[in-house]
Amino acid sequence: MGDTNDPEHRSTGDPQLDKEVHRWMSWDRLSSPPPLPVDLGGSGSGGGDGSSGGVLMLLLSLQNTWTRAQVEVLLGGGGLAELRSRLCSRMSFGTAGLRAPMGAGFSRVNDLTVIQSTQGLYSYLCRCFPDLRVRGVVVGFDTRGQEESGCSSQRLATLTSAVLLSRNVPVHLFSSFVPTPYVPYAVKKLEAAAGVMITASHNPKEDNGYKVYWSNGAQICSPRDKEILQSIEQQLEPWSPSCWDEGLVKTSPLRTDPLVQINSCYMDDLNALCFHRGLNRTCPLKFVHSSFHGVGHAFVQQAFQTFGFALPIPVPEQKDPDPDFPSVRCPNPEEGESVLELSLLLAEKEDAQIVLATDPDADRLAVAEKTAGCGWKVFTGNELAALLGWWMFWNWKEAQPVAADSQKVYMLATTVSSKILQAFARVEGINFEETLPGFKWIGNRIQELTAAGNTVVFSFEESIGFLCGSLVPEKDGVSSAAVVAEMASYLHNKNLSLNQQLHNIYQTYGYHVSQTSYVICNDPPTVQRIFSRIRNFDGDGSYPKSCGGVQIVHIRDVTKGYDSSRPDGRCVLPVVSSGHMITFTLQNGVVATLRTSGTEPKIKCYSEFCATPGCSEPSVLGAELRRITATLLDDFLEPDKNNLIGPNS
Incomplete structure (x- = not known):
């Protein structure tokens, strides 16, 4: 019947939960099994004296003390x-x-x-x-989690x-x-089969994650993600104690360390994005740089050296890794001025004109610029994309x-x-394409x-994720920081600020x-x-025809x-049935998308007023967009x- 004081055999009154508790306790072992057999029977090493069974029971009962305690x-x-x-x-x-909080359970990272x-x-x-044992897998990590x-x-x-x-x-x-x-850069450079990065990027300190890259260097997307999940579900029981043997990375001849090679190659390849080294x-x-208690400091410093710049001034409180992120309320530079406080104070003290902030795993970049009125302009992801898109195309041309x-x-x-790159492409005669949300697409x-022989000069997502050129098929805060610095340097030489050039771009x-x-x-049923x-707004299968007195001229429903x-009524983007996403294009130039979040219980609305060239009243546009x-x-x-809850409720 089992010891009722043993958590593994204690009943919760829920048979399904009892089963999951038992599986968890059986599988969640310590990281290092005993290096030598331990004779629990005390009399020998075989047969029915209990010693081999005792060794087996010891191996099975050694569990992670932190997660077991939870x-x-x-x-x-x-x-x-x-x-x-x-557990369920x-x-x-x-x-x-x-990506999930760290802790015990099948729905947590552990x-x-x-x-x-x-x-x-x-x-x-x-x-x-078939050549997996030749190609291998790249594995990297950030600085999250306490030992x-x-x-x-x-x-x-x-x-x-x-x-x-x-x-x-x-x-x-x-x-x-x-x-x-x-x-992903190493996956491509080393021709590996795949890559794994342990990171939760700019999530709260309690979280961690497991990001998978395919052999092409891009994040996995459908259908591979679903197929890998299915494969995971077929391999739930740990194969052997060696799965916890951390010593293998020190003793196995199959383990290599690509750090020096990859860092050197990356910095060499970064030269392709540098156009004005003499001016730099x-x-x-x-420039002031914050790494937000993450990994970015040394790499951004090296990128600046590659571009010929003097080193950026680091924010001392945020320069070194710290998984507690003690100086920021959230480790996400996308939050803007409220989390850039130390960076802006240092910039004022040092008379620096530009603040650069990479998030904890250095794949995103926030930028602020000192304005003529001595305040600070913190650029949104869409605004910075307008600048970087212009810069990359102009230099390519x-x-x-x-x-x-x-x-x-x-x-x-x-x-x-933002659709600013679409407007840019229309005028300049180049191509613009949209993808589903997420840089993996x-x-x-x-x-x-x-x-296919094409050149991709710039890519971005509005949540301050940028890629200049095609150095790596992932958003990259390190290379973007150096490119922004060069753009600011060039514009300064022309007596222009970043913000002034942004308005020049919008005027054009x-x-x-x-x-x-x-x-x-x-409540998921309410969302449904x-x-x-919305899909049956004016009768069966009929979407809304207007919003705020303005005609809706196009509807795109990616879910359907x-x-x-x-002409054929079919969406070019892949169908995504796991959530909802509907885009409305209005006659006055407003484009709005309603989308469910894949990680939070939110319905998000992304709206933009896309005005024609020559309109110089952004305040009027903003008021109409808000309405x-x-x-x-x-x-x-x-x-x-x-019963929906707004952000300020």
Whole structure:
């Protein structure tokens, strides 16, 4: 019957939960099994004296003390709802891989779920790559998690490597923390089969994640994500104690450290994005850089050296890695001025004109510029994309012969990002394409386009994720920081600020004023009912025809694969049935997208007024955009009727 005081055999009254508790306790072992057999029977080493059974029982009972303690507390304290949340569901791949709080449970990031994920990934890679044991896998990590919690990124990367090494797969494991873009860059450079980055980017300190890159260097997307999840679910029980053997990364001849090679190659390749090195060397501007307690400091310093700049001034309190992120309320530079306080204070003290901030894994970049009125302009992701898009195309054009074929030049953006690049492409005669939200879609499209002989000069997503050129099929804060510095230096030499040039761009290509809003809904059936109503707004299968008195001229419903702007009514973007996303194009130039979040209980609204060139009244455009957005949220979502919570509620 079992010891009722043993958590593994204690009944919760819920047979399904009891089963999951038993599985968790059986599988969640310590990272290092005993190096030598231990004779628990005390009389010998074979037969029926109990010693081999005792050794086996010892191996099975050695469990991660941190995660085991969490489950014991929840069992003892009656936290059954929390236990169900942790044990009766699993993490799934979202727009940024597997990501969740660290802690015990199949829906959390911990030793066991990382081992399970790697076992499933290995099995899937075996089916896809007959030469897996030649190509190997790249593994990197950021600086998240305390060692005492047992969930530090380095430890989880080591366990990821141990699973692969135990199956004789070569592992290119970085010996120190690296920016997230280094993993996909290394996958391509080393011709590896795949890459794994242990990171939760700019999420709260409690979180960690497991991001997977394919052999083309891009993040996995559908259908591979679903196929890998299925493979994980078929490999849940740990194969052997060696899966926890962290010592394998030190003893296995199949483990290599790519840090020096990849860092050197990356900085060499970065030269392709530097167009004005001579001007950079004499640049009078000062730059402040914050790495937000993450990995970016040393890499941004090296990137500046590569471009010929003096080193940026680091924010001392945020220069070194710290998984507690003690100086910011949230480690996300996208939050703007409220989290850039230390950077701006230092810039004032040092008389620096530009502030650059990379997020903790250095794949995103925030930028602020000192204005003539002594305040600070913090650029949105859409605004910075307008500047970088202009800069990258202008320099590409300057470097080309007269007969260069602009029809083979592309810019990319996610569909919820600004349409400024579309306006730019229309005027300049180049190509613009949208992708689904998430840089994984951009990364894969870059690979397809470049393989066909095209040039992708710039790509972005509105959440301050940028890629200049096609150095790596992932957003990259390190290279973007150096490119922004060079652009600022060049403009300063022309007596222009970044903000002044932004307005020049808008005057030429049309002002694009953006707004992002959201409401919270914790009830999935309500979300389903809201979007069903929108799709049957004026009768069965009829979408809304107007918003705020303005005619809706086009509807695109990615969930249903419908696009009214196309002759065949079929959406070019892939159908995504796991969530809802509908885009409305209004007659006055407003484009608004309602979308459910893949990671939060939110319905997000991305709206933008895309004005024609020559309009010089952005304040008027902004007022009209706010009116349309408020009407859309009220009429289409009915927040009061559906008990939705606004951001300021």
